[in-house]
Each structure stands twice: as structure tokens, then as C-alpha cells.
Amino acid sequence: METIRDISHFKDNAFQTAITIGTFDGVHLGHRKILERLINNAKISGLKSTVLTFFPHPRMVLQKDTDIKLLNTLEEKTQILDSLGLDYLIIHPFTKEFSRLSATEFVRDILVNGLKTKKVIIGYDHRFGRNRNANIQDLITFGNTLDFEVEEIPAQEIDDVSVSSTKIRNALLEGDVVTANSYLNYPYMLTGTISKGKGLGKKFGFPTANLHIEEEYKLIPKNGVYVVKSLLEGNEFHGMMNIGYNPTVSGTKKTIEINFFDFEGDLYDQKVQIGILHRIRDEHKFDSVEELQEQLKKDKHHSLELISK
Structure with a gap:
């Protein structure tokens, strides 16, 4: 797995990517359902499996939530993701400026032009863009226009695992x-x-x-x-x-x-x-x-x- 610290440093124009997006704190069983599907889909489609994650955690930046406690340090999360067989991990700095990107700018400039995305595999409840005002239906619409496929992981499949980072944090506390x-x-x-x-x-x-x-x-x-x-x-x-x-x-x-x-x-x-x-x-x-x-x-x-x- 190649780890890239900033989307702008992604230079692999020879390949297109299958991508998923999230903080993936803990890289728990629920996350692994998404990641396993991503890796398998990428292999079948001849794409590079890619995780786009952010640091600091968005809540630390947008809500000044300095008390937030995470299950993984960045080093630990990288170590776990590396063990799963991904091609790329992209850790993009999360800033207030980045958070102000519109849904259109995020999809067009980051996913399509920046990361050469041909497939997005994402949970049913994913939201993105300024104020998180776009949802998976918007992403599907973007895909139809900008020529990439969106695969939704439905609620039932993720909820069957009945896992969340919050549940794990509470158990440890x-x-x-x-x-x-x-x-x-x-x-x-x-x-x-x-x-x-x-x-x-x-x-x-x-x-x-x-x-x-x-x-x-x-x-x-x-x-x-x-x-x-x-x-x-x-x-x-x-x-x-x-x-x-x-x-x-x-x-x-x-x-x-x-x-x-x-x-x-x-x-x-x-x-x-x-x-x-x-x-x-x-x-x-x-x-x-x-x-x-x-x-x-x-x-x-x-x-x-x-x-x-």
C-alpha cells in the first residue's frame, strides 16, 4: 500500500481508482465490509483500490472538539489498512477551507480530476460537500454526468454487523x-x-x-x-x-x-x-x-x- 499525505501528491495517471471515503476510526468490522468490497471490486475492474481519509478529524476542526478521543492514531490506522491489501491510502489535511468545497467541487476536482475515480463504494448514509448537504443520491447523479459508477452498501448489510466506532469507544471507557x-x-x-x-x-x-x-x-x-x-x-x-x-x-x-x-x-x-x-x-x-x-x-x-x- 502506498500512503500519500495530500490529494495533490497523487500522481498516478496510469491507473483509475475505485474509492471509498471516510474517517474509518478503529477500522472495525463494519468498516471492513466496505473495504473488502472495495478491494474485490477494484481487482475485478482493473482499478486501484483507494481509501480517502482525513486528518485532523473533521470535528476537531469544525467544532473545535479538542476533547474528542479516537480509537486509532494516524500511524495505527495506516498500519491496519496496510494489512488489508489496499493499493492507496490518501490522507488529506482537513481544514476549514477544504470543508467549504461544494459537493460539485469535491466530486469534480477531488474525485474525478484528482484521483481518477471510476467507481465509488460507499455506505448508504454518506454525506459530503459544504455543510454535508449532499447525499448518496446526489453522488449517483454526479456519477451519471461525470462517468463514474456508485455502489451503495445498504443499511441492512452494514447494520447486520451492528458495529460503530461510538459503541467501541463506550465499551473501552x-x-x-x-x-x-x-x-x-x-x-x-x-x-x-x-x-x-x-x-x-x-x-x-x-x-x-x-x-x-x-x-x-x-x-x-x-x-x-x-x-x-x-x-x-x-x-x-x-x-x-x-x-x-x-x-x-x-x-x-x-x-x-x-x-x-x-x-x-x-x-x-x-x-x-x-x-x-x-x-x-x-x-x-x-x-x-x-x-x-x-x-x-x-x-x-x-x-x-x-x-x-
């Missing part, structure tokens, strides 16, 4: 990782850099790696203890992760700390991606460090049981 992962079809991921902490975990016999996530818009699941896995130095390791404030040792700052089982390497300053598998419990304030240590032993035992299953 409630700590329901199993439901979120079933909708995503992959373990919810956190990607960041390992930074030095206070070293308290090591004193307790549970050395931890502190995960720093740069993207403030990334959704962090509910505070608590989780079972996780990660690829470290080419091998898969499991562990347990705490999201929270470490109240037993008077923590004041929210942290994400992972204790990897059977890993002894140095991860400081390395980028690491964590897959979250299960949630074990809430974060608690224990009466003593000794009580916390005993609980951590139980957490590890519980984690290993879940991993073995």
Missing part, C-alpha cells in the same frame, strides 16, 4: 475490552515510547515499563489492570498493565505501566505497541505496599490463567 475487541476484530492497541518512571515497580518485584503516548486524542481505556501482549525484539511477550494514578504510593499523575513477563531487555526510548486482551480489575488503594505486592502476585496468576486459555 467502561473497561469492556472483550466487547471492544470483538467489534474491532483485533486487540485494542496503545502505541507509545517507553520512558523512565520512579522505579517503584522494580522494588516490589514487578519492574514496569512506562508507556508515553504522544497523541492526546488517543482514547485510553478505563483505569484498571489489564492483560496485554506485545512484540518485543522480534518475540511476543505477555504482561499486565496498570492504567491509573498508583494511589497506594501516593501517585498524582496518570500513568500507563506494563510489567512484561519473562522479558529482561532494555526498552527505554523504544517505540512499543501494546495489544490489550482482558481487564482484570479496578485500580485500588491498598493499606500497605505489602498488600499491593500480594495483589500483584494474584494479578499475575490470573493473567497467566487467562493467557493459557
Whole structure:
């Protein structure tokens, strides 16, 4: 898959495209119905399968919604889409100026002239153009005039999956990782850099790696203890992760700390991606460090049981 950061950089005039459009946050099962159809259609038609997405998220720009939390960082979304076998991912900067394009300008200048679109595969409820005032029927009309085909994915087909990014966000905020992962079809991921902490975990016999996530818009699941896995130095390791404030040792700052089982390497300053598998419990304030240590032993035992299953 070739990733292009700005429509104006798309220069492949030798091929025409089959395209779908959206934010695709989470790239969940509902999205995959559209993407699978896009890829299969493109192969049959001799077109290049292309996803057009936008960053920042339109709500961040138009509604100044700085509190919006997304399931994927841009890097994570690119990684997932790449695994599906697309030809092109085009990430176009979303600005107020771009949002003011009329439906006609968007279709004529962006889709037809810019991306050489011959087929658009899109969900039944897609809206586009200034103030999102055009719908799929308008798109079909444009297609008849500008010589491209529109394939609508009907409500029933998408709703059969009964998945939405909002449902997944809500599940994660409630700590329901199993439901979120079933909708995503992959373990919810956190990607960041390992930074030095206070070293308290090591004193307790549970050395931890502190995960720093740069993207403030990334959704962090509910505070608590989780079972996780990660690829470290080419091998898969499991562990347990705490999201929270470490109240037993008077923590004041929210942290994400992972204790990897059977890993002894140095991860400081390395980028690491964590897959979250299960949630074990809430974060608690224990009466003593000794009580916390005993609980951590139980957490590890519980984690290993879940991993073995």
C-alpha cells in the first residue's frame, strides 16, 4: 500500500481508482465490509483500490472538539489498512477551507480530476460537500454526468454487523475490552515510547515499563489492570498493565505501566505497541505496599490463567 499525505501528491495517471471515503476510526468490522468490497471490486475492474481519509478529524476542526478521543492514531490506522491489501491510502489535511468545497467541487476536482475515480463504494448514509448537504443520491447523479459508477452498501448489510466506532469507544471507557475487541476484530492497541518512571515497580518485584503516548486524542481505556501482549525484539511477550494514578504510593499523575513477563531487555526510548486482551480489575488503594505486592502476585496468576486459555 502506498500512503500519500495530500490529494495533490497523487500522481498516478496510469491507473483509475475505485474509492471509498471516510474517517474509518478503529477500522472495525463494519468498516471492513466496505473495504473488502472495495478491494474485490477494484481487482475485478482493473482499478486501484483507494481509501480517502482525513486528518485532523473533521470535528476537531469544525467544532473545535479538542476533547474528542479516537480509537486509532494516524500511524495505527495506516498500519491496519496496510494489512488489508489496499493499493492507496490518501490522507488529506482537513481544514476549514477544504470543508467549504461544494459537493460539485469535491466530486469534480477531488474525485474525478484528482484521483481518477471510476467507481465509488460507499455506505448508504454518506454525506459530503459544504455543510454535508449532499447525499448518496446526489453522488449517483454526479456519477451519471461525470462517468463514474456508485455502489451503495445498504443499511441492512452494514447494520447486520451492528458495529460503530461510538459503541467501541463506550465499551473501552467502561473497561469492556472483550466487547471492544470483538467489534474491532483485533486487540485494542496503545502505541507509545517507553520512558523512565520512579522505579517503584522494580522494588516490589514487578519492574514496569512506562508507556508515553504522544497523541492526546488517543482514547485510553478505563483505569484498571489489564492483560496485554506485545512484540518485543522480534518475540511476543505477555504482561499486565496498570492504567491509573498508583494511589497506594501516593501517585498524582496518570500513568500507563506494563510489567512484561519473562522479558529482561532494555526498552527505554523504544517505540512499543501494546495489544490489550482482558481487564482484570479496578485500580485500588491498598493499606500497605505489602498488600499491593500480594495483589500483584494474584494479578499475575490470573493473567497467566487467562493467557493459557
